[in-house]
Structures are given as C-alpha cells and as structure tokens.
Amino acid sequence: MSDEENFQQGEAGSSYTYPMQAGNIKKNGYAMLRGFPCKVTEMTTCKAGKHGHAKATIIGVDIFTGRKYEDSCPTSHNMEIPFVKKQEYQLMNIADDNYLTLLLENGETKEDLKLPENELQMVEKLRSDFECQKDILISIIQAMGQEKMISYREIVN
Incomplete structure (x- = not known):
C-alpha cells in the first residue's frame, strides 16, 4: 500500500x-x-x-x-x-421532489437540501417567487451535522 x-x-x-x-x-x-x-x-x-x-x-x-x-x-x-452557523446561498432550481439546487460561494452547486415540510406557506410563496424569475437567497441554519432552510429573501439589485 x-x-x-x-x-x-x-x-x-x-x-x-x-x-x-x-x-x-x-x-x-x-x-x-x-x-x-x-x-x-x-x-x-x-x-x-x-x-x-x-x-x-x-x-x-x-x-x-x-x-x-x-x-x-x-x-x-x-x-x-x-456550534450554529447561518449561511445564505443563491437558489438555482427547485426540483419536483422538493430538493433545492443552490449556488455555493466557490461556484459549485449543492443539491442535498430539501424544502422544509412543516412550513407549507413559506414553501408555496418561495415556489411562486421562483416561477416569477426572481433572484432568491436561501437562508440555512446548520448545527450538529444537520441543516435546514429557515427563510429566504429576494435579491434586490
């Protein structure tokens, strides 16, 4: 070896x-x-x-x-x-199975984060905003080896 x-x-x-x-x-x-x-x-x-x-x-x-x-x-x-960390990533796509495609700072994509199942109102609004071609930042909280989407906001130019 x-x-x-x-x-x-x-x-x-x-x-x-x-x-x-x-x-x-x-x-x-x-x-x-x-x-x-x-x-x-x-x-x-x-x-x-x-x-x-x-x-x-x-x-x-x-x-x-x-x-x-x-x-x-x-x-x-x-x-x-x-250790709790909050980060924001740009949303690239929402798949049919509710997984998000996010753009990382280094230009790579992250595709292992699912939409929160217990926040239906936020998810519906996010889908609507995404379909309207809005640029969106997703806020994620990370702790104990887990992560969850907690909110999002539109990127205003």
Missing part, C-alpha cells in the same frame, strides 16, 4: 459542541437541551439552597423540529452549546 492512501475523514461528535457554564447561557442563545440543539427562549435561575448550588432552568425550542425542551442544571456546571 502506498503512503498516499485515501482515508475518509470523519468528524468527532464532540466537535459539534463546546462547553459553557449554565449560568452564562443567555436568552436567544443556543444550548443542547435533552440532546437537541435548541434556541433558548427562557432562562431562570434560583438562588443557592440548603445544598449550596444555584440552579438554572433553561427552556428552548429545537432549531430543526420546533419542539419545546426544558432542562435544569447547577449554574456552575458546564452545559454543551452547539
């Missing part, structure tokens, strides 16, 4: 998150609640009690499914925070 073998490079699951003290998590930030990447909608803390630790109660909404999750943790303990 040669020195230049091709190995598939995998990503460790821990690379999707980083630790942060529960007391430092803020509303509208992100946190892993019950193992799901969530946008924090409520954050409350209660004072240290008889056993010494102040507790944080965090409520958030899963960024991919919209389900609500709640978790509590001592404020001095670390919680996992997902």
